[in-house]
Amino acid sequence: MTLSEVTAVTGIAGDFDVTVKESPRYVDVDKCIACGACTDKCPKKVDSEYEAGTGKRKAIYVKYAQAVPLKYQIDPDSCIRLKKPGACGFCEKVCDADAINFDDTEKIHQINVGAVVLAPGFEAYDPTDAKVWGYGVNPNVITAMQLERYLSASGPTEGHLVRPSDGKPASKVAFLQCIGSRDENLCGNGYCSSVCCMYAIKEAVIAKDHVPGLQTTIFYMDMRTHGKDFDLYLERAKEESGVRFVRCRVNGVETDGAGGDLRLSYVNEDGRQIEEFYDVVVLSVGLQTPKHVLELAKNADIKLTADKFAATSDFSPVQTSREGIFTCGAIAGPKDIPQSVVEGSAAAAAVADLLAPARFEFTAEPSFPTEKDVSKEEPRIGVFVCHCGSNIAGVVDVEAVEEYASTLPDVVYVERNLFSCSQDTQDMIAKRIQEQNLNRIVIAACTPRTHEPLFRETLKAAGLNEYLVEMANIRNHNSWVHGATPDMATVKAKDLVRMAAAKVTYGDSLKPIGVSITQKGLVIGGGVAGLTSALNLAEQGFEVHLVERTETLGGNAMNLKHTWSGEHVVTQVTKLIERVLAHDKVIVHKEFSVTHVSGFVGNFISTITGKDGTTKVIEHGAGIVATGGDEYTPKEYNYDSITKVVTSVQFDKLFELKEKHVKQSRKFVFIQCVGSREGDSMYCSKVCCTHSVQSAIALKKENSERSVYILYRDMRTYAQREALYKEARQLGVIFINYELHGKPKVTENGSVIDVEVWDHVLHRPLKIAADMVILATAIRPKEDAAELGKLYKVPVDGHGFFQEAHAKLRPVDFSTDGMFVAGLAHYPKPIEESVAQALAASARAATLLSKKSISLDAIKATVDEDYCDGCALCVDVCPYHAITLVDKVGADGADGKIIVVNKAQCKGCGLCQGTCPKRGVYVAGFTMQQISAQIQAALAV
Amino acid sequence: MSFEPKIVAFCCNWCSYAAADLAGTARMQYPHNVRIIRVMCSGMVHPEFVMDALAQGADGVMVLG
Amino acid sequence: MLDTKKVGSVMIVGGGVTGMQAALDLADSGYYVYLVEKSGAIGGAMAQLDKTFPTNDCSM
Numbered sequence A: 001m002t003l004s005e006v007t008a009v010t011g012i013a014g015d016f017d018v019t020v021k022e023s024p025r026y027v028d029v030d031k032c033i034a035c036g037a038c039t040d041k042c043p044k045k046v047d048s049e050y051e052a053g054t055g056k057r058k059a060i061y062v063k064y065a066q067a068v069p070l071k072y073q074i075d076p077d078s079c080i081r082l083k084k085p086g087a088c089g090f091c092e093k094v095c096d097a098d099a100i101n102f103d104d105t106e107k108i109h110q111i112n113v114g115a116v117v118l119a120p121g122f123e124a125y126d127p128t129d130a131k132v133w134g135y136g137v138n139p140n141v142i143t144a145m146q147l148e149r150y151l152s153a154s155g156p157t158e159g160h161l162v163r164p165s166d167g168k169p170a171s172k173v174a175f176l177q178c179i180g181s182r183d184e185n186l187c188g189n190g191y192c193s194s195v196c197c198m199y200a201i202k203e204a205v206i207a208k209d210h211v212p213g214l215q216t217t218i219f220y221m222d223m224r225t226h227g228k229d230f231d232l233y234l235e236r237a238k239e240e241s242g243v244r245f246v247r248c249r250v251n252g253v254e255t256d257g258a259g260g261d262l263r264l265s266y267v268n269e270d271g272r273q274i275e276e277f278y279d280v281v282v283l284s285v286g287l288q289t290p291k292h293v294l295e296l297a298k299n300a301d302i303k304l305t306a307d308k309f310a311a312t313s314d315f316s317p318v319q320t321s322r323e324g325i326f327t328c329g330a331i332a333g334p335k336d337i338p339q340s341v342v343e344g345s346a347a348a349a350a351v352a353d354l355l356a357p358a359r360f361e362f363t364a365e366p367s368f369p370t371e372k373d374v375s376k377e378e379p380r381i382g383v384f385v386c387h388c389g390s391n392i393a394g395v396v397d398v399e400a401v402e403e404y405a406s407t408l409p410d411v412v413y414v415e416r417n418l419f420s421c422s423q424d425t426q427d428m429i430a431k432r433i434q435e436q437n438l439n440r441i442v443i444a445a446c447t448p449r450t451h452e453p454l455f456r457e458t459l460k461a462a463g464l465n466e467y468l469v470e471m472a473n474i475r476n477h478n479s480w481v482h483g484a485t486p487d488m489a490t491v492k493a494k495d496l497v498r499m500a501a502a503k504v505t506y507g508d509s510l511k512p513i514g515v516s517i518t519q520k521g522l523v524i525g526g527g528v529a530g531l532t533s534a535l536n537l538a539e540q541g542f543e544v545h546l547v548e549r550t551e552t553l554g555g556n557a558m559n560l561k562h563t564w565s566g567e568h569v570v571t572q573v574t575k576l577i578e579r580v581l582a583h584d585k586v587i588v589h590k591e592f593s594v595t596h597v598s599g600f601v602g603n604f605i606s607t608i609t610g611k612d613g614t615t616k617v618i619e620h621g622a623g624i625v626a627t628g629g630d631e632y633t634p635k636e637y638n639y640d641s642i643t644k645v646v647t648s649v650q651f652d653k654l655f656e657l658k659e660k661h662v663k664q665s666r667k668f669v670f671i672q673c674v675g676s677r678e679g680d681s682m683y684c685s686k687v688c689c690t691h692s693v694q695s696a697i698a699l700k701k702e703n704s705e706r707s708v709y710i711l712y713r714d715m716r717t718y719a720q721r722e723a724l725y726k727e728a729r730q731l732g733v734i735f736i737n738y739e740l741h742g743k744p745k746v747t748e749n750g751s752v753i754d755v756e757v758w759d760h761v762l763h764r765p766l767k768i769a770a771d772m773v774i775l776a777t778a779i780r781p782k783e784d785a786a787e788l789g790k791l792y793k794v795p796v797d798g799h800g801f802f803q804e805a806h807a808k809l810r811p812v813d814f815s816t817d818g819m820f821v822a823g824l825a826h827y828p829k830p831i832e833e834s835v836a837q838a839l840a841a842s843a844r845a846a847t848l849l850s851k852k853s854i855s856l857d858a859i860k861a862t863v864d865e866d867y868c869d870g871c872a873l874c875v876d877v878c879p880y881h882a883i884t885l886v887d888k889v890g891a892d893g894a895d896g897k898i899i900v901v902n903k904a905q906c907k908g909c910g911l912c913q914g915t916c917p918k919r920g921v922y923v924a925g926f927t928m929q930q931i932s933a934q935i936q937a938a939l940a941v
Numbered sequence B: 001m002s003f004e005p006k007i008v009a010f011c012c013n014w015c016s017y018a019a020a021d022l023a024g025t026a027r028m029q030y031p032h033n034v035r036i037i038r039v040m041c042s043g044m045v046h047p048e049f050v051m052d053a054l055a056q057g058a059d060g061v062m063v064l065g
Numbered sequence C: 001m002l003d004t005k006k007v008g009s010v011m012i013v014g015g016g017v018t019g020m021q022a023a024l025d026l027a028d029s030g031y032y033v034y035l036v037e038k039s040g041a042i043g044g045a046m047a048q049l050d051k052t053f054p055t056n057d058c059s060m
Helices: A037-041 A090-094 A144-151 A196-210 A230-239 A291-300 A337-354 A398-405 A423-435 A448-461 A475-479 A486-505 A528-539 A555-559 A569-582 A648-656 A660-664 A688-702 A719-730 A785-792 A831-849 A873-877 A911-915 A928-938 B016-025 B047-055 C017-028
Strands: A004-012 A015-022 A045-047 A056-058 A107-113 A115-118 A141-143 A172-179 A215-220 A244-247 A252-256 A261-267 A273-278 A280-285 A325-327 A381-386 A411-417 A440-445 A469-473 A513-516 A520-524 A543-548 A586-590 A592-600 A603-610 A615-620 A622-625 A629-631 A645-647 A667-674 A707-712 A734-737 A745-749 A752-759 A764-770 A772-777 A779-781 A819-821 A853-856 A861-863 A883-889 A895-901 A921-923 B007-012 B034-039 B060-064 C009-013 C032-036
Touching: A004 A291, A004 C032, A015 A115, A015 C009, A037 A090, A107 C009, A115 A291, A115 A337, A141 A144, A144 A196, A144 A280, A172 A196, A172 A273, A196 A215, A196 A230, A196 A280, A261 A280, A325 A337, A337 A528, A337 A831, A337 C017, A381 A398, A381 A423, A381 A486, A398 A411, A398 A440, A398 A486, A411 A423, A423 A448, A440 A448, A440 A486, A448 A469, A448 B016, A469 A475, A469 A486, A475 A486, A475 B016, A486 A928, A486 B034, A520 A528, A520 A615, A520 A831, A528 A543, A528 A555, A528 A569, A528 A586, A528 A831, A543 A592, A555 A569, A555 A629, A555 A648, A569 A586, A592 A615, A592 A785, A603 A622, A622 A785, A622 A831, A645 A648, A648 A660, A648 A688, A648 A772, A667 A688, A667 A752, A667 A764, A688 A707, A688 A719, A688 A772, A707 A752, A707 A764, A752 A772, A819 A831, A831 C017, A861 A895, A873 A883, A873 A911, A911 A921, A928 B034, A928 B047, B007 B016, B016 B034, B047 B060, C009 C017, C017 C032
Parallel strands: A115 A325, A115 C009, A141 A280, A172 A215, A172 A280, A215 A244, A381 A411, A381 A440, A440 A469, A520 A543, A520 A622, A543 A586, A622 A819, A645 A772, A667 A707, A667 A772, A707 A734, B007 B034, B007 B060, C009 C032
Antiparallel strands: A004 A015, A015 A107, A045 A056, A252 A261, A261 A273, A513 A853, A592 A603, A603 A615, A629 A779, A745 A752, A752 A764, A861 A921, A883 A895
């Protein structure tokens, strides 16, 4: 439901009535074919929201070229006709589809649902009113979102970075961090927006890629690159891309002369006043909750934090103050894409927990018409050539391609489409298949990697086997890369169509492989993440086996005191353990570890071995790796020899026990990044800055006379944790910045510990005679993570943490189907992020476990019994151990051998096909005959 | 007329084919002489295919994976 | 909570990457989903970005 907003939520968890207001679109989505004729004729131009004001749109428009649904809409605030009846109306006149409806009205819907998930996102801070940065005055001051659009190939300048004032190529760009974040004076947003450091680095790197020789400087307070692989990215930006980083807060931006140059003044790290000149200044604007979301929060009756984000608990990070209403994404605090995606899945898990009894109440399996048997028919190929708007048609002579395609053997029908992927074209293709009795389809459009699934559905809807389609990639591999030589691009497009037609001619109807699913879960690791995952799956109604190597549940969390927001960890974790132990669907195996694994998605068989040598065999459909991490044991700062140098976790214990020395000590020094962000451990442990700040606050609160120093490289109290950093400063905690090349020196000097460090404010060395030194130690991956990884065929990264399938979009999935990851096993993170990830892993696992069977792609190795002579060369090369050799009695009665392929384990890679000397095995959909036909077609002219 | 070689490239669906897609997304320009054949893994490419392509007039064959 | 009615459908407010993920996971595990989006198309802020860190993948 687009153009819709929630205006009221009544009822209780499990049974809500939601009022949704749907604003008029003035375009009938069932009729609109997104041809764009209306936009061409529309005389009214306004700033495009999508282009963040860098480009224009018309009053009738689509949000962006790839919009879903790809349907036009009229903006009533700028449409001439809607403001003045009788005027204009050009769009209505040119619309062949008769889709324009100026009389469209607002609609109110009442919808009965069991739960509500709020994921309304954020808005970027608008720096116009703050004035000091010249935004809105000098056009060369832009926001980071505007720079994204300038850098985008689909943006207003097609990726060319120019000065907005005069279109001159930019040569010097400055990024100013913390605009609208960590700044209560100008904008009132005290929190850190968490994502701006990384996006600024990314934009600086990409901008340098676009403009050779471009100078980029990032002015920052603390470099907060705390996520997975972020510090490596930062180092590469410095070392390889040459992005310059300056630690300071720029006071203001002024226009210099009439040329549009910008003057920045700042105090550098040596205390000197510096002036520099730039072409473009990019404001790294923060994230904030927009007004309409505050309104939504009010309508949904949920509580907010002081920073105007949804209030949640660290142990149930997607649960709002109102039962049955959940949040995910930036509404509950600024966060990046992976964390938002994790929370999206986590909210799904929380909903499924609540609504488990009502699963499958309203869902129905999609039904398709009976498939036509085409095996006896001669090929009748239909070719559909896509314009992709102007993406293809702007370069390739699509009419010539159409004409050429009709001359190819077996091609009986050819048509061109503006967007082959649009819903109406899909329907049209299905209609043509039936009308023209087509039995093979070629779609000349974009890449099969994104669009083949869509066209397969189209074939299914038309009663044709879904594998009888082949795509010719005339966009990504042609029009986009040969824009300068349109004639040759047209020749190549014809070749690609010919190749696709040749291949599809030999295509067969293939059946997806059905795999039954063991509807049980296995969770490895009994820490907070594992406990959370197990409990959620059990609450969703699935039997779960929880395997814990030690004799206790709770993991690292049992050593912690408070979460950043002040919740008592051990109390909460103890409750969690009790709930897990009391749940009849969770089977806990303490002092067991996984020792052997066989099987595959839906049908894993894991053998676990106990400390006493006993083994158990567990069958499960999905598995969650939540094996946690370890605290680093420091080798630096004389930790070995000085007893009063302790780690953060040790200090917590001493402090809690009111140990005498801690009680009496007057001077405490915290040293950050011990074992993090250097050498082979170039990653941030994410939790230590907040941990030290919390400890420092506790020390100061207990006795304000104490001196507490925190020696840090960058304070990474990200998101709403910034409030703790502020509190610590207000309490008089002294923060001293050090750089990697000037690490503090710690030596024992009688009854005190001398800590020597360069004072970044006074610009001279400082010696602190400390009573106690606390080392903020790193989180390390489990040493045997890779071994476990091998059992389940899931990888670890360069640091030894488990590697997810995709950094942004599949943050808890492994590339091995049916396996998921959560918690410290994936990367260091605080408790609420572990809990969210654990819930997300459960939600992802539940998408499998809720089904009795799944169907897998039919692109699998297939044995040709006539040719396979059982030589078994393929058995060893198969990376998935999907091939086995079995006995066979030949036609002549002699004993022989032949291979069999386990289709559920086979990934269709075809290593067997490439190895087989006898053509005894082939991959369905990529047979030797099909590929040979493509080769021949490629070279036919 | 200058020499225009014909090159057949076998690209793995998961890496080099995806990379060729991304080259498009990034609008990187390269010569038009290459014809890409998508395979599910470069390991699928039987030596016969390479010989076939060369025998049928390809000036070069790339197996990318 | 045992006796209360449980409706097997969910409303998700917001069609950005977060809301879409929640919608997909719920739909994939047997729930009917209403996805409510304020603007004319789903996609959210991520669709506006050019590339994403730390892999420089295309955002679209």
